[in-house]
Amino acid sequence: MRLSDGMNFPHPVLAKWRDDHSDGYLEAKIAYREDQASDRISIACDLKISNSEIEKLLQDGKAAIGIFALGVATGVRELIPLTIGKSVYSFSPGALLGTVNLRPLVWTVHEIPNWEPAGVHEEFPSRFNLRKGDILAMGEEFQIEIGNLPLPNLETIFSIVVREDLEKGELEVNLDSEKITVLAGRDTYDLIERMRNHKQLAAVVMNSLYVPVVMEVLSILRSEKGTGQYQGKRWVAPFVERCEKLEVAYDSDSSSLIYDACKLLAVPFHDLEAVEGVWA
Numbered sequence: 001m002r003l004s005d006g007m008n009f010p011h012p013v014l015a016k017w018r019d020d021h022s023d024g025y026l027e028a029k030i031a032y033r034e035d036q037a038s039d040r041i042s043i044a045c046d047l048k049i050s051n052s053e054i055e056k057l058l059q060d061g062k063a064a065i066g067i068f069a070l071g072v073a074t075g076v077r078e079l080i081p082l083t084i085g086k087s088v089y090s091f092s093p094g095a096l097l098g099t100v101n102l103r104p105l106v107w108t109v110h111e112i113p114n115w116e117p118a119g120v121h122e123e124f125p126s127r128f129n130l131r132k133g134d135i136l137a138m139g140e141e142f143q144i145e146i147g148n149l150p151l152p153n154l155e156t157i158f159s160i161v162v163r164e165d166l167e168k169g170e171l172e173v174n175l176d177s178e179k180i181t182v183l184a185g186r187d188t189y190d191l192i193e194r195m196r197n198h199k200q201l202a203a204v205v206m207n208s209l210y211v212p213v214v215m216e217v218l219s220i221l222r223s224e225k226g227t228g229q230y231q232g233k234r235w236v237a238p239f240v241e242r243c244e245k246l247e248v249a250y251d252s253d254s255s256s257l258i259y260d261a262c263k264l265l266a267v268p269f270h271d272l273e274a275v276e277g278v279w280a
Contacts, residue, residue, distance in 0.1 A: 014137035024051030053117035104139030
């Protein structure tokens with residue numbers, strides 16, 4: 001659900017574009033920071049509210065103030081409690097991508113029977129029975145653009161897990177999870193983790209593991225003519241958006257798998273130059 005300025009409510013809602021309340025406002029200043037290293041997005045908010053009736057509900061713990069975050073690309077729909085004044089909230093790595101809408105809100109956290117606010121428009125009755133989760137105040141919606149390409153950090157849509165019955169060196173790919181999951185035997189998994197944590201050898205993992213894994217993903221999607229059976233999985237939207245931005249076909253075999261995999265991973269073979277000193 002997306003909250004719009006024109007929504008109707010059976011009770012008064014404080015907003016600058018509504019006359020439900022005779023005075024007051026909910027205002028917000030919102031900024032964000034994108035940490036390239038961790039692929040984590042942090043939202044900084046400065047929330048201000050002026051309405052004695054709603055402020056009392058906040059002080060009594062009957063209502064909460066915060067923001068509603070809506071990210072279409074990754075399916076994020078999150079109601080985030082914050083505080084009046086300045087606060088910071090960090091999303092999990094990879095949670096946000098592309099266009100994200102942020103709406104300041106005040107909402108009830110308990111049922112509130114017989115609420116009798118003063119100074120509301122005469123068209124409303126004198127008292128209200130509020131349900132848990134009812135919106136009491138709305139601020140103007142902010143829209144931010146998270147500028148990373150969908151595969152800036154492979155940990156955002158890929159995961160590597162152990163499957164004990166696999167032999168050393170064997171790998172399998174599973175697309176039925178929220179992330180593209182690489183299955184590896186215990187010894188192979190441990191080797192991959194050691195190399196991933198080594199500054200220079202991480203480039204070897206990119207070329208020896210992720211290139212063939214992305215080739216396998218493309219092969220599966222092309223054989224199934226698209227992502228239809230995986231719709232709803234969190235990895236799909238970022239992967240498809242990356243393909244579309246780089247003009248890589250994921251639903252037809254119009255070009256070679258290895259060429260397209262390297263294109264999606266920003267030609268990782270060049271990064272192997274940093275490895276030369278390891279064995280020189």
